[in-house]
Amino acid sequence: GNSGIFCWWSYISPWLQKVGGWSSSMVPLLMVLAGFGMVLGGIAGGRLTDLWKPGATAGLSQAIATVGLLLVFFVPGNHVTTALLTFLIGFALFFNSSPQQLLMVQAGEGGGELIAGAAVQIAFNFGNAVGSIVGGAALTANTMNYHYTGLAGAPIALIAVIMLVTYSRRYETHTGATERMREVHV
Template structure:
């Protein structure tokens, strides 16, 4: 991995851990802030709102070179997590979580542009997948580690550790990430001009409904593992590491396929994997083996689609809207998470059957597949495959001139 991609992946790790670790330390944070568990859910939603609001940073930062933007985003990560660790009451923690979420979408939009710029020709999606790997590794290692740190020391130490990690990331980015030219200044309105076309809305719609479907079930994966899989609560962190490993493998696999095939086609394949997984979660009665396999399966599909969707939106925004396009994916992703959790909770409330949230998510996931297929069919006619063909010289393979091929 290039050092520049490693530095960006470190930033993605900080964001991924900051976003999801609150779910693991919610009881400790709620007790310390003297609020109920349902009220503590605002600590999670505040981050998601910050992700959406943070896109405004890119609107007014379009003239700033991408590297400087990344450095500014990491400073916000440090401030947000440090304030979270020092929060004295619930309103202060909500505000701190909002600040921590501000750089999330903007970071991934900008980091995608840089990753494409430093990638070897024809390996752009692989480079983006390596950057996104930081977020998947955060789910595999960072979130379980943060949860254990909260259980054995303090939930505040979890956020303090993330601040230290982000500080080290700031140094890595300053040293290793090269200067990349700022995007074309198309003006404030010009950054959104690409959204006048139908194509980008197909992609964003697929991101939104796809994640809505998956998070109908994923939001309640821990109790599902306990009640359906028969695992004890102490084993759940290990299974979350298994899910994180599925995300890592899925993200890298999706990146490699994207470089050699249609971007939207790759995303449709990954979304299909997740949709089938959700259907199996509903249909299979459940055992330790099946729940373990399906946890890996759905997590694999969830991040298989990450790189192609990020690249699709950056490419859709070419001409001044690249950063907005990349950030919009994260906004749609987080909105899908929030809606999926709500829909899954409604399904779960109807009898308390932990199979039902997965069933509720299937129509959303299937709709996402349809959107991606339609986009690929109508808007992705040029795959770039002809540019990847190489000439085979007959003397190199011992053939006659008549068998020369391209």
């Protein structure tokens, strides 16, 4: 699902400048705004993961990303909309961090927790590579129209939503962190 976000994120600097009308000197400041969204997303995702199902929380994260990516395509760019979308999609990217890590560690139960935890970073980097390729292809196919990076990424994020909601409905029966706790012997 993060591949969808990286379709857009890989080209954020030219998107901010060409679509949003920002000067190149303002891009670092907007990256601070994205970072603030990421921090808040990480906190919110972690708290919701403690209270709810991690798969459903990850699905919500990807749904937020899908909406943000569609807005990248459909909303005409200006200073306000590009700043808000930079914050929102950064929020969605890290909102997914806690539930994704918990799901991977749970998948590695019984001795594979460390390799499963490492797989989170591998998946993140793989998503980055795939997203930049797909986003670049969308730019090439549409004469460098940076709105199309959002359109290219939205279906990928939507597929993640569908997969995570399906997983959550089938396999997640315990909703709170206290219900998921169990004794672990090391």
